[in-house]
Amino acid sequence: MFADELKRLDPDLDIRLWPHFGKADEIEFVLTWNHPLGEFNKFKKLKCIASLGAGIDHLLRDPDLPEAVPITRVIQSSMAQFMSEYVILGVLHYCRQFAMYKDDQAVKRWQPRQPILARDIGIGIMGLGQLGADAACKLVQLDFNVAGWSRTPKTIGGVESYAGDEALDDFLSRSDILICLLPLTPDTRGILNAGIFEKLPAGAYLINVARGAHLVEKDLLAALDAGHLSGACLDVFQTEPLPEDHPFWNHPKIFITPHISSITDPMAVMPQILENYRRMKSGKPLRHVVDINRGY
């Protein structure tokens, strides 16, 4: 699919499909998602590793990642659009109590409930990057009371900015709905844990659309079962696909989707991959290079 689109854009491109890459020394540019560990060491002339997604944690898990080869990621408005749609749907589904009406429908119960006005609902977005900032702006337009937490302060119209570890508790205490859109790094792994949940207002709702490893799954189950959290919408999991015997599947307060909140659209994304390939060939600086030391 991705190769077809690249070929369509430039029929002269020499594209090799792993594992049939021919002579390893001829490979200069790798386009990848969840590669087999250690594989890149074969490519001694590698000049760029391009992630097919927004995240690069799938690359950084490789202890043999060649040093000094730049890593690029996808930054695309369609990814942000898909993600914001999902987040808004998750928020509205929860706020307008659709899960309860579905249960009512199953038993033919006519039970109107009073909704809460959007401006009275505090939404906290962890991560105000390409995706978090877009979702924040769109939720502001719907009149939600939106705050974001990031490493460095942000100025985004209508969004309250909290930055750094010292601001985390205040950010959490005003977040009736907590949305995780952080990259997975050593600092953020396991960040959605019991210590964080207990700082959220009673009855808070969690939406995790970043990475499964952000969430300590047993802590979520405990917080839901204790009634401190009222529910969770999860798109990502420690193990994907989610194993059949996983307790999340049948949990009445958990809504599950299979890592689809935002999906790379080959038509939208291949032009920027091709542009970077051409930049690499002509020695120009690459676009969307990540900071490997920071991890995103």
Ligand code: NDP
């Ligand atoms: P960006 O790199 O653009 O933004 C990351 C944000 O997280 C930044 O605001 C950054 O702060 C903040 N951040 C990073 N580390 C910390 C920390 N330790 N404490 C506080 N804030 C921190 O990423 P994107 O918005 O493009 O993507 C976010 C993640 O979403 C991806 O890494 C990926 O894991 C996930 N994703 C999931 C998809 C899905 O289908 N489920 C699809 C696409 C992405 P600062 O700006 O100050 O540096």
Ligand code: OXD
């Ligand atoms: C991504 C993803 O990081 O799809 O792009 O999860």
